[in-house]
Amino acid sequence: MYPAQFDYYRPKSLKEAISLLKKKKDAKLLAGGHSLIPAMKLRVSSPATLIDIGRIKGLEGIKASKTSVKIGGLATHAAIESSPELRSACPILAEAAGHIGDIQVRNRGTIGGSLVHADPAADYPTVMLALEASFTLTGVKGKRKVAADAFFVDLFETALKPGEVLTDVNVPVMRAGQGGCYIKHRHPASSYAVVGVAAIVTLADGAVDAVQLAVGGATPNPVLIKTVHHALVGQKPTPAAIASACENVAEAIEDPLGDLYASGEYRTHLATVLSRRALTEAVKRAKKQK
Template sequence: MYPTSFDYYRPQSVAEAIQLLRQHPGSKALAGGHSLLPQMKLRTSSPTALVDLGRIQGLSGISDSGGRLSIGAMATHTAIADSDLVKSACPILAEAAAQIGDVQVRNRGTIGGSLAHADPASDYPTVIVALGATLTATGPAGDRDLPAESFFTDLFTTALNPDELLTWVRVPKTGMPGMGGAYMKHKHPASGYAVVGVAALVGLEGGKCSRVSLVVGGTTANPIRAKAAEQMLTGQAPTAENVAAASAKVADAIGEPMGDLYASGEYRRHLATVLARRALMQAAQRAM
């Protein structure tokens, strides 16, 4: 199907983009176009105008800002997966980026587009919540920083206002000794999207887990933190038995899981428990 007709703008700065979004009610930002353009062709989204972010300088950088990395919203999945800085300072993010879709999707798709789209089957939201990242929204009144956990508000819905852009993603560094992370997913065989994805971070001190972060995506509208599992493993040695017992708690955290023709809710719940066990074990091994 063809999209409905729309205007097209190519701003040179974030300020100009925000002004265009304000001036044109019903307009949308265009990043890699890998989610928005299919939606427009299916007419599940019919923006009045597209504000193309592709020519804005400085929005795709990845830099070291002390204790965290600053990643521009227009950084592509490939740039993140291939970045030596991300691979050493925040390896779980590079690991997730490398698992997104296929080469074409990774070369065009952006972290900002993925997070703003808030697809429950996407990979970054799960990892970003596990990391406790901070997302910067820039609008007419300036910047506001949002914790990742409160950024995703519902299915395909975020805390961004229509005239705001996601501009920066700040992730804490986790690539230090004694800290390990792992992102694992069950891929949809056709698209590569996460039917279920699990992000685990484990900090070890004296052979025991001093920090555990466990987040599940793909089973509910937004990623959920498996708090009971995190608490159960904290202070314990990451043995196979302890990790299995903690992972069993993931099923309760999920509540009512989503289901579709490919994977029922019950199957998703089971996958989440299995992937949580594997991701926690992998993260703990990487922390040793």
């Protein structure tokens, strides 16, 4: 399997990359190459030009402030998994990064590449939705911020416009009384999420104050299950209350994806089971987060 011929550029700066994106017709950015190169080998994608941003300095950092963490678009899954800043300020994201592929994939793949590729079976999009993260997109006209729930538009389709680079991801710092958990049923061959669930629970005085529950892998883009928030707010997070709230999960999954490995019905079932497990673990962690 060989890709079609292409021209290759390796810009040294973001400015140069953006200018190349503007000049070159039918160009694609190359970051870790772990989604784009296989797609090119299968000839699902045949860009005339590749602009390799993998060595641009300054796009890979992870910086925490009091309220948010800024992650460069070129940060690898391995850097996110092992970042002391993220492990303390937003542990659910480090946890999700650790579930991606294998060590080779985590060493090369980047957060920007994963989000822009928008594979329905990817792990980050689900976590980003639950975290209410935002993305900075930089192009010739400057920067704009897009919230995660507006970024994922359809299967492999995002709000990124031609000529733009995803330069950073902003996630909130988790507060006292908050706990998060990402859990997935992994495909045995690829490790992608057949279904992945991200749960963030906020507790106040022993009762549930807020729940952000997102399910990925079952639909073209991850979905936020708002009914679970409404069912649990004000209640004590008992196993019975969590199980009853999760009875609503299936209703939010319209037209579930199905394939040879997992039917739509099975994915919907997994979504309910994993939601219950992720919420139970998130509550446990929230209780420890004083």
